[in-house]
Amino acid sequence: EVQLVESGGGVVKPGGSLRLSCAASGFTFGNAWMTWVRQAPGKGLKWVGRIKSIIDGGTTDYAAAVEGRFAISRDDSQNTLYLEMNSLKTEDTGVYYCTHDNWGSDHWGQGVLVTVSS
């Protein structure tokens, strides 16, 4: 059974930093492309970024709203995906989901809440 479990959320002040983790199991993580999707309270889904598998280059792509502030990385030895978030803004508040990218996101974690507030 595929499982994605996010952690690392919390409350942070504007301008602060936070690192989210996503522990994956039930599939060959090293072969997977992975994405982060976020959802502001009461709002719709927003794609944050993606990382390809190492064999496909391991490259990353980001939404314009987070480019230069957020960084996605992976540790295939630990089956873990990361989202490093810097220079956080109040509009970054929301639930962050880790997803398995397979022609659409076919598996999602339960999400982790990030609150950016002074």
Added chain:
Amino acid sequence: DIVLTQSPDSLAVSLGERATVNCRSSQTLLYSSNHRSCLAWYQQKPGQPPKLLIYWASTRESGVPDRFSGGGSGTDFTLTVSSLQAEDVAVYYCQQYCSTPYTFGQGTKLEI
């Protein structure tokens, strides 16, 4: 960036009746490698993560009831629930995965 616009924003349908959600893209959604439409549909119930229903515009994900179907091509797509059940109350989103940044529609709230 590719913009997806869903219509309507909300929809109320009687139990057993058909519900149709539309998704219009600002660009043609065609994956060059296989000539298929790179569009997915998701269902999100309150307090839950989204669930993939449909990919490649019309391929039903494993385990999804056959009352859910996807159609369309080019820039215009539809999600149809043929006979609405109480458990289908949710917000539905389309997403394109042709090119990054992948983008979502704004969502359609389906109610009884």
